[in-house]
Amino acid sequence: MNRRWLRAGIVLSGAAVAFAIQIAARPRLMAVERTDVQAPRRLSETGLYAEGTVGIVDQRNRQFSPQYPLWSDGAVKTRWVYLPPDTVIDTRNDAAWEFPVGTRFWKEFSFNGRKVETRMLWKATASDWVAVSYMWNDAQTDALLASDRGEPGVATITGTRQHSIPAVSDCLTCHGAKRTEPLGFNPLQLSTDRDTNAIHGEPLAPSILTLRTLVDERRLSPERTDLVATPPRIRTASADTRTVLGYFTANCGSCHRGDGEMAVQVPSLRYSDVMHDGDATALRLVGRRTDWHVPGSQDGTSVLLDPVAPERSAMLYRMRSRSPSSQMPPLGTVVRDQQAVDALARWISGDLASLIGERR
Amino acid sequence: MRSTVLFSVTFLAYVVLVNAKAHSVTIEKAPPMSPSASAARIERGAHLVRTMGCNDCHTPWKVGPHGPEPDMSRALTGHPADLVMPPAPALPPGPWTWVAAGTNTAFAGPWGVSFTMNLTPDPETGLGKWTEETFIQTMKTGRHEGKGRKLLPPMPYPIIAALGDEDIRSMFAYLQSLPPVKNRVPQPIDPPEAK
Numbered sequence A: 001m002n003r004r005w006l007r008a009g010i011v012l013s014g015a016a017v018a019f020a021i022q023i024a025a026r027p028r029l030m031a032v033e034r035t036d037v038q039a040p041r042r043l044s045e046t047g048l049y050a051e052g053t054v055g056i057v058d059q060r061n062r063q064f065s066p067q068y069p070l071w072s073d074g075a076v077k078t079r080w081v082y083l084p085p086d087t088v089i090d091t092r093n094d095a096a097w098e099f100p101v102g103t104r105f106w107k108e109f110s111f112n113g114r115k116v117e118t119r120m121l122w123k124a125t126a127s128d129w130v131a132v133s134y135m136w137n138d139a140q141t142d143a144l145l146a147s148d149r150g151e152p153g154v155a156t157i158t159g160t161r162q163h164s165i166p167a168v169s170d171c172l173t174c175h176g177a178k179r180t181e182p183l184g185f186n187p188l189q190l191s192t193d194r195d196t197n198a199i200h201g202e203p204l205a206p207s208i209l210t211l212r213t214l215v216d217e218r219r220l221s222p223e224r225t226d227l228v229a230t231p232p233r234i235r236t237a238s239a240d241t242r243t244v245l246g247y248f249t250a251n252c253g254s255c256h257r258g259d260g261e262m263a264v265q266v267p268s269l270r271y272s273d274v275m276h277d278g279d280a281t282a283l284r285l286v287g288r289r290t291d292w293h294v295p296g297s298q299d300g301t302s303v304l305l306d307p308v309a310p311e312r313s314a315m316l317y318r319m320r321s322r323s324p325s326s327q328m329p330p331l332g333t334v335v336r337d338q339q340a341v342d343a344l345a346r347w348i349s350g351d352l353a354s355l356i357g358e359r360r
Numbered sequence B: 001m002r003s004t005v006l007f008s009v010t011f012l013a014y015v016v017l018v019n020a021k022a023h024s025v026t027i028e029k030a031p032p033m034s035p036s037a038s039a040a041r042i043e044r045g046a047h048l049v050r051t052m053g054c055n056d057c058h059t060p061w062k063v064g065p066h067g068p069e070p071d072m073s074r075a076l077t078g079h080p081a082d083l084v085m086p087p088a089p090a091l092p093p094g095p096w097t098w099v100a101a102g103t104n105t106a107f108a109g110p111w112g113v114s115f116t117m118n119l120t121p122d123p124e125t126g127l128g129k130w131t132e133e134t135f136i137q138t139m140k141t142g143r144h145e146g147k148g149r150k151l152l153p154p155m156p157y158p159i160i161a162a163l164g165d166e167d168i169r170s171m172f173a174y175l176q177s178l179p180p181v182k183n184r185v186p187q188p189i190d191p192p193e194a195k
Helices: A002-035 A167-173 A211-216 A239-251 A279-286 A314-320 A336-358 B002-026 B035-051 B054-058 B132-141 B155-162 B163-175
Strands: A062-064 A077-083 A102-113 A116-122 A129-136 A143-145 A152-156 A161-165 B060-064 B066-072 B108-111 B113-114
Touching: A102 A152, A102 A211, A116 A143, A116 A152, A116 A161, A129 A152, A129 A167, A152 B155, A167 B132, A239 A336, A279 A336, B035 B054, B035 B163, B132 B155, B132 B163, B155 B163
Parallel strands: none
Antiparallel strands: A062 A077, A077 A102, A102 A116, A116 A129, A129 A143, A152 A161, B060 B066, B108 B113
16 A cells, blocks of 8 residues: 555656646747747837827836947937846846847937837847837838838938838848847947047937946846946057947947858957957958958958058948948948048058057 | 656656757757768759759850850859959840840849859858858848848849758758869959949
8 A cells, every 4th residue: 555655656746847847948938939929010019108109218218329339321320228127137248148038129210300210129038039120100100010021212311322121131130140139238338438439429418328327227147346347448548449449349240250251251340359459459450361352452462451551451442332242331321431431541541550560 | 666767757758858849949050960861961952953053153154066055064163263254245225234244154234243153162262161051041131141242133042042941951061062163253343333
């Protein structure tokens, strides 16, 4: 009899443990099953605005402003983030912050005083980000979910150049298809040690969220008082080097991040690789051969940066170009960023050339 | 008693395995293959490359005894580096909007001039440094190296994208099995009005 009870006990214990494993695994299973999470059809349904309004941003959504903005053909951009209550950002890896489920980012694009599109990145499950864009209506009363394939020519930027809403596949080109990440929300971009010379940088209003806000509100885990005590910045003695590299991190570093075969062409320009030694990063670009041939130069002689003949620098040429096969970045822009091109040209023959002289 | 313990352990193992399998849905990389499976994959890739028309543009054409045909001695090596193309002829207004070289490896149209790529695994001039993942991303996104400039006409990447990851993986396996051929294809030429 006792033996029978013992057998029953073992079976029941096994079943209980098995059930416990099922329960523990459940959230992850749900995440896998819910990869088809749908975004709301209207921007007004995404939680950006206070209930019953379109235009009054819900107070729970915090505005932020990356110190090195991505060039978007001169669009006026406004960004907000929503972090669910009582959640934290996992900051164990500064190169890849992990956001809590439910996090939402919005970025609104305006041209010539009119709202054109608002993009949303939503961490819908533990493993899935939803990336969508909403196209504003003519009356500016709401925005509707744009097609996954994008919407061409939705606003005139200047002359014949038009702004297009990107396809979802293009969004993931920069934000990452395998591991999606918000690009303007990282330690360097949110630092309180702002680069006052940043190209297209915006002044920091008191209401703008920074690293200090996140630390004060205990939104980082583990707690990161170091990010306030020693705010992240690109380490270099040259103000121009800092500014140009900051521009590179925002405009080039999401693709040129030191992995894949692209690493053969261009060293990493990812913020986390650039911050600690800006001068070393700059020097790695000098004289580095590129397969991309600068028109007018001899075959096999094209380099990323050429301080002796700056005009033959592939980076300068491609930043200046807005032809589809040669322009850099290759997507998200159809108008040259003249301010950045001028700054780069000045830097190549100025502080970069001086740096090379010092190191010789 | 022993059978009961065995049952419990087996049941636990089953639960763990079932969960592990469910979690593996998101894993994208193909598992390592046995030599015979690799051979089957390469064979499948060869079939797809033959039937999807890759040789139509990535192998230079010549005029043979039966008329124009792909020059299979230069199979999949792309536009020949030694064939320097003169400027494309200007076309009059009308329905003729693009021209092709006799090799069918260079094309001029409103997008500028495009040259077909060397698909052999030469590390300097072909696909030798490409990863499987980059190849799949390129076909699916229509962007060079999966994230660069748009692929140019007449590359019919949507047709290949429609095959799905497994078939694209097989095509890449076949291309990587070819002997590497050094042939540096010129980069695209921008259209004049866009400069």
